Each structure stands twice: as structure tokens, then as C-alpha cells.
Amino acid sequence: MSERAKIKDKKKESRALSRRRFLQTGTLGGGVASMAMLGGTASANETASVEWDGEVDVIVIGAGASGLPAAIAARDAGAEVLVVEHHFDVGGIAIMSGGNIAIGGGHRMQREIGQDDSPDKVYSRLTGPNDERFADAYLVRRYVDEQVETFDFLEANGVNFDRHGTEVNREGTTGVNSETQTRPHEWPVRVSVASHDRGRNGSGIVRPLELSARDKGVRFLLSHTVTDIHREEPYSGRVIGVKVEEVDRWFQGTYRTMNLRARKGVIICSGGHGHNVAFRTMFDPRLTEEYQWHGQHTAVANAVPSIAAMKVGAALGSVGNETIRGTGTAPSKGRWAVQDNYVRGHQTPESATFFRHRATGLDAAWDECILVKENGKRFWDETDSSDDFFANALIPTGVPGKLLGGGPVWAIFDQATVDRRGYGTGYPDVDRAGGYFFSGETLEELAAQIINNTYQLRHMPGDALRETVERFNSFVDSGTDEDFGRSALKYRIDTGPFYAAWSTPCLHDSYTGLRATPNCQVVDLTGNAIPGLYVAGESLGGIFEHGLGRCIVTGRIAGMECVAAG
Ligand SMILES: Cc1cc2nc3c(=O)[nH]c(=O)nc-3n(C[C@H](O)[C@H](O)[C@H](O)COP(=O)(O)OP(=O)(O)OC[C@H]3O[C@@H](n4cnc5c(N)ncnc54)[C@H](O)[C@@H]3O)c2cc1C
Structure with missing residues (x-):
């Protein structure tokens, strides 16, 4: 034939x-x-x-x-x-x-x-x-x-x-x-x-x-x-x-x-x-x-x-x-540590489509984290959910060749938040294998991990992340966020291990x-x-x-x- x-x-x-x-x-x-x-x-x-x-x-x-x-x-x-x-x-x-x-x-x-x-x-x-x-x-x-x-x-x-x-x-x-x-x-x-x-x-x-x-x-x-x-x-x-x-x-x-x-x-x-x-x-x-x-x-x-x-x-x-x-x-701002991170409708292993979602995600704690972009820098008041938040999230960070889109947004928090919130840091709560959740004993170690993610196009600089966290901690101490005017400044981020959870805005309509x-x-x-x-x-x-x-x-x-x- x-x-x-x-x-x-x-x-x-x-x-x-x-x-x-x-x-x-x-x-x-x-x-x-x-x-x-x-x-x-x-x-x-x-x-x-x-x-x-x-x-x-x-x-x-x-x-x-x-x-x-x-x-x-x-x-x-x-x-x-x-x-x-x-x-x-x-x-x-x-x-x-x-x-x-x-x-x-x-x-x-x-x-x-x-x-x-x-x-x-x-x-x-x-x-x-x-x-x-x-x-x-x-x-x-x-x-x-x-x-x-x-x-x-x-x-x-x-x-x-x-x-x-x-x-x-x-x-x-x-x-x-x-x-x-x-x-x-x-x-x-x-x-x-x-x-x-x-x-x-x-x-x-x-x-x-x-x-x-x-x-x-x-x-x-x-x-x-x-x-x-x-x-x-x-x-x-x-x-x-x-x-x-x-x-x-x-x-x-x-x-x-x-x-x-x-x-x-x-x-x-x-x-x-x-x-x-x-x-x-x-x-x-x-x-x-x-x-x-x-x-x-x-x-x-x-x-x-x-x-x-x-x-x-x-x-x-x-x-x-x-x-x-x-x-x-x-x-919308959504959940943490899972790719499809709309705020409601999350999945557990009992769900018929969990194999695609891979994780349940974490209920976000906006007043216990900082949000940084792929470059390790904050960009807005984390507790805000107005149009201004999203407009700033969508501003590019200077990744060579990328002139549109703000890139990934990561929620950075520490072990103290994990303990206070009772977060799970493994299966089925977070998607580590897919690259939507990372941890490190130090901030530098954490930053070095954040590369195994499709949308993180370059390494997050460890020194930039450390500087961002230290500056934020100084705002917690003084009670004034000099950069973005956030009023909820309850907790320093200083108790390792440290965590980064996917918190990139998710589209809804x-x-x-x-x-x-x-x-x-x-x-x-x-x-x-x-x-x-x-x-x-x-x-x-x-x-x-x-x-x-x-x-x-x-x-x-x-x-x-x-x-x-x-
Ligand atoms: C978590 C969540 C909460 C929400 N809560 C509310 C609420 O409380 N109130 C409210 O008013 N709205 C709510 N919405 C929005 C609402 O669910 C949607 O607007 C609505 O379901 C859209 O209906 P639809 O028929 O256009 O699309 P869908 O309901 O998504 O149906 C479209 C179907 O078409 C299928 N399909 C797509 N392409 C193809 C193809 N090429 N061939 C064959 N099949 C295809 C899809 O797989 C899907 O099953 C919510 C949405 C979500 C995700």
C-alpha cells in the first residue's frame, strides 16, 4: 500500500x-x-x-x-x-x-x-x-x-x-x-x-x-x-x-x-x-x-x-x-500558591478536576505579606484591591524584550505567618512542582528558587528581595509605609524559612x-x-x-x- x-x-x-x-x-x-x-x-x-x-x-x-x-x-x-x-x-x-x-x-x-x-x-x-x-x-x-x-x-x-x-x-x-x-x-x-x-x-x-x-x-x-x-x-x-x-x-x-x-x-x-x-x-x-x-x-x-x-x-x-x-x-487578586487562583471555587483532591489544578491554594493574608514583582520589588499597597492596584500590577518591570504585562506577582511571607494562619506548605495545599510556591531558609535562598516557573523569565535578585523586606520591616517598626501608604503594618517578615506564593492577578470576565x-x-x-x-x-x-x-x-x-x- x-x-x-x-x-x-x-x-x-x-x-x-x-x-x-x-x-x-x-x-x-x-x-x-x-x-x-x-x-x-x-x-x-x-x-x-x-x-x-x-x-x-x-x-x-x-x-x-x-x-x-x-x-x-x-x-x-x-x-x-x-x-x-x-x-x-x-x-x-x-x-x-x-x-x-x-x-x-x-x-x-x-x-x-x-x-x-x-x-x-x-x-x-x-x-x-x-x-x-x-x-x-x-x-x-x-x-x-x-x-x-x-x-x-x-x-x-x-x-x-x-x-x-x-x-x-x-x-x-x-x-x-x-x-x-x-x-x-x-x-x-x-x-x-x-x-x-x-x-x-x-x-x-x-x-x-x-x-x-x-x-x-x-x-x-x-x-x-x-x-x-x-x-x-x-x-x-x-x-x-x-x-x-x-x-x-x-x-x-x-x-x-x-x-x-x-x-x-x-x-x-x-x-x-x-x-x-x-x-x-x-x-x-x-x-x-x-x-x-x-x-x-x-x-x-x-x-x-x-x-x-x-x-x-x-x-x-x-x-x-x-x-x-x-x-x-x-x-482579581485571588488565592495564593496555585496557578488558577480565583478567590472562590478552589479544588481539593476529591474534586474530579484536581489533577489539572494540582493544589487547593491558600486563603490570602494581604496584611501579613508583601507583594513583589519578578524583580523582587514592591509596587503598591498590598491590602488595596482597587483599579489602581491592578493598573500598577500590570506595569512592566524591564525584563529585556517584554514591554507589556507586569510579570508574575509573588506574595512573600515568613514562618510566623504560616504558623498564625495554619497554612499547609506541601501537597495538596500548594503547587510546588508546578512552580507556584517556593521556600528558602534565607531571603537570598528563596529568591534563587523562584525560577522554576513558566512566567518568571529571569532570576529574582536576592539582594533586591532582601532590601525590599528590610525596608518594609522598617516601616512596620515606624508605623508608616513611606512608599505606598499601607496602613496595615502588623507584622515584620523576619522569621525563616521564608515563602513565595504565586499571587498574580487572575482574569474573570x-x-x-x-x-x-x-x-x-x-x-x-x-x-x-x-x-x-x-x-x-x-x-x-x-x-x-x-x-x-x-x-x-x-x-x-x-x-x-x-x-x-x-
Ligand atoms: C468561581 C466563580 C464564581 C462565579 N460566581 C458568579 C455568581 O455568583 N454570579 C454570576 O452571575 N456569575 C458568576 N460567575 C460567572 C459565571 O459563572 C459565568 O459568567 C457563566 O458561567 C458564563 O456562562 P457561559 O455559558 O458563557 O460559559 P460557561 O458556563 O463557562 O460554559 C461554556 C462551556 O463551553 C465549553 N467550550 C468552550 N469552548 C468549546 C469548544 N470549542 N467546543 C465545545 N465546548 C466548548 C466550555 O468547556 C464550557 O463548559 C462566576 C464564575 C466563577 C468562575
Whole structure:
């Protein structure tokens, strides 16, 4: 057999394997498995260019906060639905979320507690002249008008809301900028809550929705990623399907691919783009590779489906939202000593994805440490969390050839802090092997260790670190921080061994995404809607609102409209 024939044979084999796995996954997933769904009845014209391995009415990309409602809404409208998910489990980053949903408009629970709300009130808050000024008012109008029905939809699909959560949040005790916030009960089965940090009430949204979707016959293709979107012509005609690739448990592609046809449409619900450095630096060039993305070991947010949509003509919407100071990608200070260091949603060895996280991390003690950059120097008041802190963290330090991004930030503390806080300094608390936690008997020894980290591009000078610590200790003695005005100066750092824990800001939100009509249908660069292509959640641009409310409501709209348009 010639080399060429061998390669062809290998490809056939891998396609057959993928096809078998697709069938297996669907069957194991508990949905309605049907050979008809794999019939491949594409027109002669289409099959000429794409060899289809399967066919459904609607393909939803991503099984998180927006994908699950999209799938259920499309299924409720009578469509055969397949959800393709990169991770081996359902839930997206939503499963790690606190579950506080910004949803209002006067829904059942608000009425019960006497809360005076209406779609118009929510609309005026989301379309004002301040930070929300770049919102697409047409899209926002549809979004607010669908909130009450979406609340009913969530309850009808098994989400069990916590009345107390709604009342508490009404008093404004949480930070999300909403007319109201409504929180479900946390999912009671601990092993299927991705994070063992308690209070991950997002699990109380996604697990009931997953159950409902499966009961209704939605099928899930897990551990597969969408890499391309097929359109009839490169920039015209309908979107007719997707190319998927099987991925391993480390999120890496296996080169086993399939083409899946979507008779009615494709809905992009693949989350934000914060883990794609090239994409996020289009909006803020400072967000270079050292900044990690919350939840990056639980779900992917690499914008591949959005880029695939852009390759067939899609535009971005409300890009101004992304660069508003203090929001945009929303950097946060997070935990210590673990790569994916968002402040909540940390993992323990019992978590199904702990093998990717490698450590639980430490609860930060900002008033017991100093924060230094890769050069061993402080840069701001460690106890501050304002925009000024992040603006200064992102200033480059003079690493040759690196003109953007502030480089790693390390929390430096001593044994006395470890004892006071009860910190663990080994597995599973800190990630030493990955290069996110170091120790040394002296400050010089500690500085010399801080090199086995992907983002620390040169040795930290030991004398610089010593000078920084000695100067800080003199501020503790005098009670005045002459450099950055920090008032919390309780403890000297002088009891070896000394420690350095990764404390680089972590990114949290995507505020722009694909441009869409009020029906969540993707719009192209000429302003025309692309037939058969829909978008929801953090993949969607146009609404200036953090989190779950935006994702769930737009997911449901996209699912309904995709089927209605046929
Ligand atoms: C710790 C934490 C706490 C939070 N708390 C709150 C809160 O209390 N309130 C709030 O409103 N918001 C909160 N959020 C934010 C909220 O969870 C997100 O805004 C929301 O989940 C985004 O929904 P989504 O559907 O866009 O993305 P996701 O929920 O992340 O779902 C996207 C899915 O798409 C999959 N995917 C990506 N690319 C592909 C591909 N190419 N092929 C197949 N699948 C793909 C991903 O793996 C993922 O499963 C929190 C987030 C975190 C991490």
C-alpha cells in the first residue's frame, strides 16, 4: 500500500472510531439515541465539500450557563439537539460559580417578597450613560423582556431557588450589579459539585438543567471540541454544521475529528475568551500570558468557536464594554500558591478536576505579606484591591524584550505567618512542582528558587528581595509605609524559612463577544444576520452585565429563535 493510501486508511479508521465513540457517549449520556440522527442526509452540493459523520437539528457548542438553557429551549421547540462539550463533564465555569443570578423584571420570587421591579427598570439600569453606555439597546430590550419567563423556565426545569438568597441580596450585600439577585440552593450531591469550596450554588443551576435536558432527550457529546464552523460559502449562505475533534482529559486535541451537520442551526455558547491571550490582548494589550483565567482547569474559554464564526464572516459587538476600567476582563487578586487562583471555587483532591489544578491554594493574608514583582520589588499597597492596584500590577518591570504585562506577582511571607494562619506548605495545599510556591531558609535562598516557573523569565535578585523586606520591616517598626501608604503594618517578615506564593492577578470576565440581533442571531461584518448561526452567554457581545443572568437568559432566547427560524 502506498504512503498516501496508508494515510487515507488511517483517517478512515479514526473517523470510524470517533463515530463509534459519539454513539457510545450519546447512549451513556442517557439521551434519546437514534440512528436517524446520524443519517447524513446533506444535499449533494454540501456533501461534495464536507463528508458528514452525523446530523441533528441543532448543535449547541458548550454545556455551561448558556448552553444548557439553549439546548432545553431548542428541544422544547421540537428540535433534535446535540450539545458538544470540550470538558468531560457538563457545567462550564457556571458549576463553580456562586450562583447569584442577576435576573429581575418582577418574577415570582420578587413578587412574593414585595420587591418592586419591572423590565423597564432593568432596561434603564442597563442602558444608562455610565459604564453601560456601549450596550446594544436592541439586544438589552429583548434580554430584559425575557427575564421573568426565563425565571419560570428555570423553575420548570428543576432549579430550586433559595428564598433567603433573594432577600439577602436585595439588600445589596453582594457585588454583582443587578436590580436583584436570585440564588438557587447548592446541588446536594457533593461529588458532582466540581469545586469542594462550599457555596458553589451555580451547581444548583447546571445540574438540574442537565438532568432536565437529558430527560427531554437532549444528547451530549463530551470531551469533544468544536474547531470549525461550516457555512455553505465562505462568507454567504447558511451555517450548516461544525467540525469537532475529540480531546483528552488534559483538554488536548487527539486529531480524531468528525463533521456534524446541523439542519436548523448552530448555537455558540462556549463562554468567554479570557484564556486566549491573542484574543484578549486585542482589547487590552497588557493582558499578556502570565495572567490566568478563572476556571481554566474546569472549562475552556479559548474563543475557538468565536474565531471559527469570525472566519465565516461574524463581527464582534460592543467591544467598548471590554475596556471599561475596573470591569473588562475584571482582574482579581485571588488565592495564593496555585496557578488558577480565583478567590472562590478552589479544588481539593476529591474534586474530579484536581489533577489539572494540582493544589487547593491558600486563603490570602494581604496584611501579613508583601507583594513583589519578578524583580523582587514592591509596587503598591498590598491590602488595596482597587483599579489602581491592578493598573500598577500590570506595569512592566524591564525584563529585556517584554514591554507589556507586569510579570508574575509573588506574595512573600515568613514562618510566623504560616504558623498564625495554619497554612499547609506541601501537597495538596500548594503547587510546588508546578512552580507556584517556593521556600528558602534565607531571603537570598528563596529568591534563587523562584525560577522554576513558566512566567518568571529571569532570576529574582536576592539582594533586591532582601532590601525590599528590610525596608518594609522598617516601616512596620515606624508605623508608616513611606512608599505606598499601607496602613496595615502588623507584622515584620523576619522569621525563616521564608515563602513565595504565586499571587498574580487572575482574569474573570469577558464583556464583549460576537455581535447579534435581538434574537441572538450572529451578525456579519456588513451588518446582516448569518442564517443558522446563534450565540449566547459570555460569547455574546452587547450586554453590559456580569455573569449568569446574561448567559441563562440569552441561552434560552438563542435556543427558541434558532428553531423558530428553522
Ligand atoms: C468561581 C466563580 C464564581 C462565579 N460566581 C458568579 C455568581 O455568583 N454570579 C454570576 O452571575 N456569575 C458568576 N460567575 C460567572 C459565571 O459563572 C459565568 O459568567 C457563566 O458561567 C458564563 O456562562 P457561559 O455559558 O458563557 O460559559 P460557561 O458556563 O463557562 O460554559 C461554556 C462551556 O463551553 C465549553 N467550550 C468552550 N469552548 C468549546 C469548544 N470549542 N467546543 C465545545 N465546548 C466548548 C466550555 O468547556 C464550557 O463548559 C462566576 C464564575 C466563577 C468562575
